[in-house]
Amino acid sequence: MGSLCSMVRWEPGAKERLQLAAITLFVERGYEQTTVQDIAAAAGLTERTFFRHFADKREVLFVGSDVYAATFVQGVAEAPEGAAPFELATAAITAAARDFFPIERRAWSRQRQAVLDANTPLQERELLKRAALSDALTAAFRERGATEADARVAAETGVTAFHLAFRQWIAEGEERPLLEIEQDVLARMAAFMPGAASVAPD
Amino acid sequence: MGSLCSMVRWEPGAKERLQLAAITLFVERGYEQTTVQDIAAAAGLTERTFFRHFADKREVLFVGSDVYAATFVQGVAEAPEGAAPFELATAAITAAARDFFPIERRAWSRQRQAVLDANTPLQERELLKRAALSDALTAAFRERGATEADARVAAETGVTAFHLAFRQWIAEGEERPLLEIEQDVLARMAAFMPGAASVAPD
């Protein structure tokens, strides 16, 4: 019994199928209106299997957030020898913009963000990931010789700058590349601080 | 039937009793090991009643976070007329330190933070409240004439500064008042930015 070929017990790529089914259903009918069972069924799998691949329902939208964070850390590691904390932070977020957010990905980022923006539980998870990123960056800065306090300041500030730039990047009508917006945000933050470094006018 | 006096159908202060029972049990046996039914029972109430007072299990630790945020906003409103964004942000976080975190509250803050630190779901909720605070501050800065972009930078930076200062305030062995630590953090952030305002040495 069983058909001609494909004597495989299970189609491969279960995790990816689940992710795809999830985002599709979330966009179609909303996050809350989508049950884990729905997702699993759409992927031809079981609810139990879903939870073997993802710690919880939200996590299906955040796989790969660790390699994403690694990009920032990598950026720090590749910064020139005697770089100051500010340059290290800049290196981190420019690396992320370069490796993770080319313009081709903007449409996808917008769609994803629309889902997140519509659901508080998802925002909570995203904030947690951001905090984890801060911690990872703090560690990276420490390895480059910064004190704990300075490393924390650099990490939090860098992540905030990235976040602000990212939000602007996916704002309606925005067309500049993320890298350019990051420069803008960093300048704005510098201008905000006392000691008021002069900034190029708008 | 029923005893002598106290013909009241329900003891007053249900919400407060629930909060107290919750934090007590969380400290005693941990957040996850405490069921909402446990909390309600300890307060002499029903699970259903718990959810009438708090949107979810986590929220019981975050009541009053709105008046807390209002303190920041109030600080902005009370700042002198022509204050720059940086001064407005400073006003916000110093007002919060003054009105909400006297040294007497440090022990309580430490205990509460210990519970939060031990439970990821609670951290998520706290981050969400912080994001809400950023939004409220952004609005406050806008009302003082800042552009949207500048208001966001000021708000995010201010909240970050406060957060870093607060964490230091409740760190083991730390004894300085929060206000003093805030000054320190702000100076550190200023020193971090290019244009390097000179800062008093450690």
Added chain:
DNA sequence: TAAAGTCATGTCAGTTCCTGACCTCAGGGT
């Protein structure tokens, strides 16, 4: 080549969080 082991999935039962619908009964106003 047969036995044994691995691993991804299925099945099932159970707990906890949370919600909607409806009921109860003190206290206050009319």
Added chain:
DNA sequence: ACCCTGAGGTCAGGAACTGACATGACTTTA
């Protein structure tokens, strides 16, 4: 006396998870 409101109770149920155990193709090993 009457009704209304408000805080709480009762019950039923859905959806998110978890643990324990079963299955069967593929791989390794004897």
